[in-house]
Amino acid sequence: MVSVTVNGKTRQLDVAPDTAMAGHICRCGTYQRIRAAIHRAATLKRGGA
Amino acid sequence: MTTRSGTGIGRRTLLKGGLAMGAGLVVGFRVAGRAGDVAEAQTPGVLAPNQWLRIDRDGIVTITNSVPEMGQGTSTTMPMIVADELDAEWERIRVEQAPANPKLYGNPGIGGQQLYGGSHGIRSHLQMWRKAGAAARQMLREAAAQEWGVPLSEVDTEPGAAVHRPTGRRLPYGQLVDRAQALPVPADPPLKTKDKFRYIGKDRPRLDVPSKVNGRAVYGSDVKVPGMLIASIERSPVVARATVKRFDATAAKAVPGVKQVVQVTNGVAVVADSFWAAQNGRKALVVEWDDGPVGAVGSDAIAREYETLAGKPGVVARNDGDVDRALAGGGRTLEAVYRVPFLEHACMEPMNATAHVTREECTVWAPTQNPGGTQAVAARITGLPPERVTVHTMFMGGGFGRRNETDFVVDAVEVAKAVGVPVKTLWTREDDLTHGFYRPTSYNVVRAALDAQGQPVGWFTRAVGAGLLTQRGAVQPTQVDGSALAALRDLPYDIPNLRIEWVHRDMGVPVGFWRSVASSQNAFVVESFVDELAHAAGKDPFEYRRALLGKAPRHKGVLELAAARAGWGTPLPAGRARGIAVCFSYGSYAAHVAEVSVDDAGAVTVHRVVAAIDCGLAVHPDQVRAQMEGGVVYALTAVLHGDITLDRGRVQQTNFHTYPMLRMAQTPRTEVHILDSGEAPGGIGEPGVPTVAPAVCNAIFAATGKRVRRLPIRTDELKKA
Numbered sequence: 001m002v003s004v005t006v007n008g009k010t011r012q013l014d015v016a017p018d019t020a021m022a023g024h025i026c027r028c029g030t031y032q033r034i035r036a037a038i039h040r041a042a043t044l045k046r047g048g049a
Numbered sequence: 050m051t052t053r054s055g056t057g058i059g060r061r062t063l064l065k066g067g068l069a070m071g072a073g074l075v076v077g078f079r080v081a082g083r084a085g086d087v088a089e090a091q092t093p094g095v096l097a098p099n100q101w102l103r104i105d106r107d108g109i110v111t112i113t114n115s116v117p118e119m120g121q122g123t124s125t126t127m128p129m130i131v132a133d134e135l136d137a138e139w140e141r142i143r144v145e146q147a148p149a150n151p152k153l154y155g156n157p158g159i160g161g162q163q164l165y166g167g168s169h170g171i172r173s174h175l176q177m178w179r180k181a182g183a184a185a186r187q188m189l190r191e192a193a194a195q196e197w198g199v200p201l202s203e204v205d206t207e208p209g210a211a212v213h214r215p216t217g218r219r220l221p222y223g224q225l226v227d228r229a230q231a232l233p234v235p236a237d238p239p240l241k242t243k244d245k246f247r248y249i250g251k252d253r254p255r256l257d258v259p260s261k262v263n264g265r266a267v268y269g270s271d272v273k274v275p276g277m278l279i280a281s282i283e284r285s286p287v288v289a290r291a292t293v294k295r296f297d298a299t300a301a302k303a304v305p306g307v308k309q310v311v312q313v314t315n316g317v318a319v320v321a322d323s324f325w326a327a328q329n330g331r332k333a334l335v336v337e338w339d340d341g342p343v344g345a346v347g348s349d350a351i352a353r354e355y356e357t358l359a360g361k362p363g364v365v366a367r368n369d370g371d372v373d374r375a376l377a378g379g380g381r382t383l384e385a386v387y388r389v390p391f392l393e394h395a396c397m398e399p400m401n402a403t404a405h406v407t408r409e410e411c412t413v414w415a416p417t418q419n420p421g422g423t424q425a426v427a428a429r430i431t432g433l434p435p436e437r438v439t440v441h442t443m444f445m446g447g448g449f450g451r452r453n454e455t456d457f458v459v460d461a462v463e464v465a466k467a468v469g470v471p472v473k474t475l476w477t478r479e480d481d482l483t484h485g486f487y488r489p490t491s492y493n494v495v496r497a498a499l500d501a502q503g504q505p506v507g508w509f510t511r512a513v514g515a516g517l518l519t520q521r522g523a524v525q526p527t528q529v530d531g532s533a534l535a536a537l538r539d540l541p542y543d544i545p546n547l548r549i550e551w552v553h554r555d556m557g558v559p560v561g562f563w564r565s566v567a568s569s570q571n572a573f574v575v576e577s578f579v580d581e582l583a584h585a586a587g588k589d590p591f592e593y594r595r596a597l598l599g600k601a602p603r604h605k606g607v608l609e610l611a612a613a614r615a616g617w618g619t620p621l622p623a624g625r626a627r628g629i630a631v632c633f634s635y636g637s638y639a640a641h642v643a644e645v646s647v648d649d650a651g652a653v654t655v656h657r658v659v660a661a662i663d664c665g666l667a668v669h670p671d672q673v674r675a676q677m678e679g680g681v682v683y684a685l686t687a688v689l690h691g692d693i694t695l696d697r698g699r700v701q702q703t704n705f706h707t708y709p710m711l712r713m714a715q716t717p718r719t720e721v722h723i724l725d726s727g728e729a730p731g732g733i734g735e736p737g738v739p740t741v742a743p744a745v746c747n748a749i750f751a752a753t754g755k756r757v758r759r760l761p762i763r764t765d766e767l768k769k770a
Binding site: 017018019021022024025026027028029030031032033034035 | 120395396397446447675678679680681682683705710711712713714716718719
């Protein structure tokens with residue numbers, strides 16, 4: 001699950017980070033770290049460690 | 050995506066005011082003064098023993114980094130090195146970007162040119178920077194010894210201060226600056242032993258990342274200068290050497306916002322008050338071109354020409370034993386042809402530069418790997434002496450070797466000179482992909498002879514392509530072009546009879562230094578063919594290589610590490626297979642194991658990549674991992690998609706719909722393992738690229754029995770019949 005905030009409104013998207021990020025290109029190749037950051041942010045938001 | 054609104058003023062203030070940045074809150078890098086007045090040795094209260102650092106009475110340490118930041122992280126690693134030997138407090142460090150001044154900041158790895166490529170950032174500067182920090186530390190210790198009237202040997206340091214161990218007295222560096230300034234600068238100060246390193250070899254958050262996350266970082270294309278106009282250049286449809294016959298600017302000049310239309314070396318520039326207006330003006334422009342000699346060149350013709358030339362002898366680059374006799378010896382022989390395409394760097398930030406030219410001076414803001422070349426080019430165009438050209442080296446949205454070139458600097462300086470006000474010339478994505486300096490296409494014939502045990506007794510390679518140095522006139526066509534032979538000439542395997550031949554054939558397509566240069570194609574050729582030999586011999590591809598690397602212990606080291614961490618030989622889910630490859634490039638040794646599956650339609654999925662790297666001393670280990678991870682994505686993009694083709698001299702790929710980039714969903718799980726060999730540092734920007742293609746293609750063979758000998762991978766060649 002990915003949540004997207006636009007103009008202050010947060011929407012839950014029922015998609016995996018890979019799908020949500022499909023429109024973005026990172027030429028330096030940090031995808032793996034971005035993916036990890038998304039998962040970490042989601043965990044933190046759920047109150048996890 | 051973080052909003053960028055409201056940051057424009059901040060950026061402009063930054064550029065005009067040149068803020069000094071503290072570690073941890075860096076938003077860009079101030080450019081140190083004008084060329085020449087950097088080492089302020091005579092300024093009271095500033096200890097500046099060399100061009101790399103200065104310390105003021107508040108104990109603030111300002112470090113001047115010469116290596117441009119293109120995302121590789123050197124703007125953090127460089128101050129780590131100086132701060133370690135200085136024994137500075139990280140929080141009191143400020144970092145600024147060096148001005149163009151090759152005398153002070155030339156890259157020892159590239160003959161003193163102020164040019165940064167070839168993964169030289171750390172490996173060619175480490176000792177120099179350590180000494181720079183150590184010299185200052187030595188002077189501060191001496192100053193403290195004088196102050197306290199004690200022997201130098203009793204004075205130690207801790208971060209930011211000199212300490213007298215016997216009495217516990219302590220003096221912060223800032224309070225020692227005036228006394229230290231009067232002391233001679235030691236030429237050969239003692240360096241720390243490895244066990245004393247405080248910053249070197251340890252992970253540290255990058256100074257440039259916060260600004261890149263919050264959008265405040267100033268890349269070349271973000272530069273704003275008061276009164277600046279924006280230019281877009283209509284370039285020839287043909288990739289190079291076409292000329293403008295005539296043009297009609299009437300309609301272009303009628304477009305609102307368009308100020309001027311001027312002809313320059315690289316085309317016809319539409320100068321406007323916004324990029325949008327410049328683009329519209331460009332569309333309204335009528336230009337008649339003479340296509341020139343490259344207008345007749347196409348990819349098919351290049352391929353046919355190379356195939357023909359591969360049948361004729363080339364220049365011998367290496368010749369051990371008697372390969373002809375070995376190949377004719379009656380044993381088993383194998384022959385294969387390997388081909389790779391042209392590739393474009395595809396920096397995420399298209400080429401651009403900003404310039405202001407007056408009668409007295411020239412200022413250039415350029416996202417460049419080549420500050421020295423930028424200065425030289427601007428001096429040539431303006432007729433000013435180099436010291437009157439100030440270069441602000443901006444953050445780059447990718448370099449990869451594309452920004453070694455100075456064509457985009459020529460654009461900005463020529464247009465700015467013509468219009469008399471500051472101008473930013475901005476390329477479109479289409480400009481960028483169709484007017485590059487391409488990784489050369491190459492055609493390679495490989496032959497080998499195996500003895501009765503399957504061991505190779507002869508190896509022959511003839512490579513046909515356009516040599517980078519030859520095209521630039523630095524090497525004659527009849528000579529060996531070293532830039533084309535990396536990873537081919539230095540074949541590490543123990544094979545008694547070996548000949549490597551090179552054929553230069555330049556069809557007029559500009560070729561350039563693409564991340565890992567010739568190693569990017571040659572490792573694919575060599576490591577795929579070694580794999581063919583292993584399978585022909587009925588041996589395990591890892592064990593086969595390992596047995597041939599007796600004289601190459603560091604190759605063997607990373608090969609074994611990658612295999613061990615990848616679980617080489619252990620079972621995989623049905624349909625998956627592993628491939629392995631190893632290569633030396635840019636001072637470092639890398640090996641990859643790829644785990645791959647291929648579906649019935651021929652689509653390749655790379656599930657996992659395990660990398661092993663021996664880059665000697667890993668000054669910033671997390672940055673080593675980051676470069677290796679990025680190298681996998683960069684190389685995999687080329688393996689799966691990268692294919693620049695030409696028709697009548699025109700590059701056929703214009704944007705990401707025809708020149709696709711790897712996306713997150715295609716990115717394999719990547720693990721990086723650093724082998725600590727205790728050796729001096731090697732490069733890290735490039736060595737992670739070459740072995741990815743052969744590891745993936747060898748895995749495809751293991752999975753399907755189909756050998757990929759032409760890149761990029763074509764699904765129709767892999768689909769089930």
